[in-house]
Amino acid sequence: MTERPEVVDPAQRPAGHRAVPLLTEPALGHYPEFRTFVVEAFGIETGRIGPSGLLRVGDRFYEVVLLGRSGQEYPVGLEIHALVPGLEPLDEQVADTDLWAILRWLVEGVGGEWSIDALETTGRIYRIPAVTERPAPAPAGPGPVLAFDLYGTLVDPLALATDLGRYLPADVAQRVAVTWRRTQLEYSFRVTAMGRFTPFAELTARALDFALRAAGVVLDPAGRAAVLARYDRLEPYPDVLPALQELRAAGAATLVLSNGSQAMLDACLEHARVTPLLDHVLSVDRVRAFKPDPAVYRFAAEVTGRELGELYLISSNPFDVVGAATAGMRTVWVNRSGAPFDTLGPEPDHVVRTLAELPALVG
Structure with a gap:
């Protein structure tokens, strides 16, 4: 049975525990019901955000950090952190269960436009990475798998x-x-x-x-x-759609692997008319770390069911190319401006000036 969260005095925050971020929702403040609920639940004084709130689920503690903005008296969003003893690893399964219980408590308390039925039906309406299951590996076909960066590579x-x-x-x-x-x-x-x-x-x-x-x-x-x-x-570079169409026709699997938040990626790619040409749109939201962290590149391999060495990372950003190569991917640097590459290395496997050169390289 799922335990119900309980608001406790912040003074009860356990000593020797570190905060592990689980969730960030930075823009809930436009819901009046949210503002009213958190002010009452955590005893926020009028005109100030105040200290972090504290929740207990069973014998586990979770810190609720209320996000403020200059000139606004009410919280505009929140972060939820698990408080983990010392250097112990986070039990992700327990944290996910507790986080879902906290979300139910929050939605029930806020009410208004917020609906438990909607939360249960859609399962993930708030795009919360910590409780969103990763897509099951879907092995790509025999053709090459190309992971494209978005910002600076497909759009400017x-x-x-x-x-x-x-x-x-x-x-x-x-x-x-x-x-x-x-x-x-x-x-x-x-x-x-x-x-x-x-x-x-x-x-x-x-x-x-x-x-x-x-x-x-x-x-x-x-x-x-x-x-x-x-x-x-943002508009795509002129070479983007023709190159993706040619690559797809040749049997390549294509995906976007980006630092962007999932909602940002979905909106941008839809506007750029790129979405139908992609097998996956992968945000670091699922990894909770940004490029060039190796976990980001491993995530792409996990989703595609391929080894890292079978994937190409296509990016205009040298730090991204270096990170992918270090993780074990093959790399293509899109050097649109003719700039020098980083001296940190490793060097890219291929360098192109436009995406039109890609089909001949990886076909």
Whole structure:
């Protein structure tokens, strides 16, 4: 029988326990019912977010970190961490069961638009990686298996300079776009190095805020929201659709393996008309670590039912190519700009200027 979560005093947080992130939902604050419930459940004082809440499920403790935003008095989202003794490994099966119980408790308490029936029926309506089963391995056919990076490889995030240019001078917009992309990647490296996981959508928003601050400019809330929304509607490079069509016709299995959050990937690929040309769309949400962590590349092998050495990683990002090669994949660097490759190595197996060169290389 599933045990019911109980709210306990944060002072009861067990000593010598470390926090293991299980779930991040950064944008629940637009539900009034959510705000009301968490304020009451965790005794949040008006005008401040306050300390982390604490839940107990049986003899296990879970920390609920309420996420705030400057200028807002109520929590905009939450993180749930398992509190694990010392260096003991997390019992994932128990944590998954407890997390599902916490979700039921949360949905029952919030009510309103939130529905237990919907939670039970759809099973995963909130795209929570910790309770989402990985797809069963589906062995690919005899043809090559190509795992494509998304941002910078199939679509161009620096094109957002055009959108920023609607609100900022052109030179400032370009500078912000470059800083935004660089910071987005840097943040992903940092959280992985620290053993944490923050969804890419949230890192993307935080990186934009930093880039604007670094440039000494401000976007009004509507402009900021519009620019962030464009991340879901980036256009593909001109060579993308023809190359994928040719590869598929030749018997290749194709997938996207990206740092992007699953919802970001689904929206972007649908807009770019790429989804029908893919066997899988894989987000690091399932791994809870960002590239170039080896677990990301192993995940692609697990899903396709192939050995790592049978997979190609196709990416414009040198760090991604180096990470994949180090994990054991074959690699193709898409060097659209003619830039030098990293000196960290290992070198890519192949270098192309456009995706049009791929079919001849891997066919």
